[in-house]
Amino acid sequence: AQSVAQPEDQVNVAEGNPLTVKCTYSVSGNPYLFWYVQYPNRGLQFLLKYITGDNLVKGSYGFEAEFNKSQTSFHLKKPSALVSDSALYFCAVREIIPGAGSYQLTFGKGTKLSVIP
Amino acid sequence: GAGVSQSPSNKVTEKGKDVELRCDPISGHTALYWYRQSLGQGLEFLIYFQGNSAPDKSGLPSDRFSAERTGGSVSTLTxxxxxxxxxxxxxxxxxxxxxxxxxxxxxxxxxxxx
Structure with missing residues (x-):
C-alpha cells in the first residue's frame, strides 16, 4: 500500500528566507509524486509533479521539489518566501502499477506554512 | 476553460436527514474522484469513477454513503x-x-x- 508522511504540521519562515516543506513516501514500486496548495476556503491547486527524468522539478509560483529515491523524499522548496505563500500544502503519491487502472492519490495530512512579514 | 464545479458550496442539515452533493468535472476528463477533508486531517479518498468501469468504492466509510456518475460526466455523492x-x-x-x-x-x- 502507498503512504505519504508530512512530518511537520506547521512551518514558520520569515519573508525572503528560503522555505522547505518536507514529504516522504512509501510505495512498492515507482511513484508519481505531487504537491498541491490550498488557500483558505479554496479547493486544492496543483503546484508540481514528478513523473520521471530530472530529479529537480519546477512548478508554479516559483516552487520546486527534489525527488530523492534513496531517501524516498519529495521535499518542496522555494528560494525566497512571500507572505502570499502562506497556505496549507499537501504532498501526494500514486504508485505506478503496470496494467492497473486506478489513479487514486494518497495524500499526506498537510503542512501549514506561515510566512512572517 | 471551466474548472471543476461543485454545489452547493455550503450545506447545513439536521442529523438524520439525507443530503446530495453535486460535482461537474472538467469537460473531457474521464476520471472523477470524491474526497473528504475533515478539520486537521488530510484528504480521505472516498470513491473513484473511470469511464464506464465499475467505480472503486473502497474509501466509502459506511453504507450510508453512495455516489453515482451519470453519462460519464456529472456525479452526485449522497x-x-x-x-x-x-x-x-x-x-x-x-x-x-x-x-x-x-x-x-x-x-x-x-x-x-x-
Missing part, C-alpha cells in the same frame, strides 16, 4: 441519515485517464450536520 461525524468539506476532482493522472479539484462543499 449521504443518507447524516451523522455529526459526517461534517467535513467534500472535495471532487477530475483528471484525464492518460499520463500522470494529475487531478484538478473543485472548491468543495462544506457540510455541517447539526
Amino acid at each position: 449521504i443518507q441519515r447524516t451523522q455529526q461525524e459526517d461534517s467535513a468539506v467534500y472535495l471532487c476532482a477530475s483528471s484525464l485517464k492518460t499520463g500522470s493522472g494529475e487531478q484538478y479539484f473543485g472548491p468543495g462543499t462544506r457540510l455541517t450536520v447539526t
Whole structure:
C-alpha cells in the first residue's frame, strides 16, 4: 500500500528566507509524486509533479521539489518566501502499477506554512 | 476553460436527514474522484469513477454513503441519515485517464450536520 508522511504540521519562515516543506513516501514500486496548495476556503491547486527524468522539478509560483529515491523524499522548496505563500500544502503519491487502472492519490495530512512579514 | 464545479458550496442539515452533493468535472476528463477533508486531517479518498468501469468504492466509510456518475460526466455523492461525524468539506476532482493522472479539484462543499 502507498503512504505519504508530512512530518511537520506547521512551518514558520520569515519573508525572503528560503522555505522547505518536507514529504516522504512509501510505495512498492515507482511513484508519481505531487504537491498541491490550498488557500483558505479554496479547493486544492496543483503546484508540481514528478513523473520521471530530472530529479529537480519546477512548478508554479516559483516552487520546486527534489525527488530523492534513496531517501524516498519529495521535499518542496522555494528560494525566497512571500507572505502570499502562506497556505496549507499537501504532498501526494500514486504508485505506478503496470496494467492497473486506478489513479487514486494518497495524500499526506498537510503542512501549514506561515510566512512572517 | 471551466474548472471543476461543485454545489452547493455550503450545506447545513439536521442529523438524520439525507443530503446530495453535486460535482461537474472538467469537460473531457474521464476520471472523477470524491474526497473528504475533515478539520486537521488530510484528504480521505472516498470513491473513484473511470469511464464506464465499475467505480472503486473502497474509501466509502459506511453504507450510508453512495455516489453515482451519470453519462460519464456529472456525479452526485449522497449521504443518507447524516451523522455529526459526517461534517467535513467534500472535495471532487477530475483528471484525464492518460499520463500522470494529475487531478484538478473543485472548491468543495462544506457540510455541517447539526
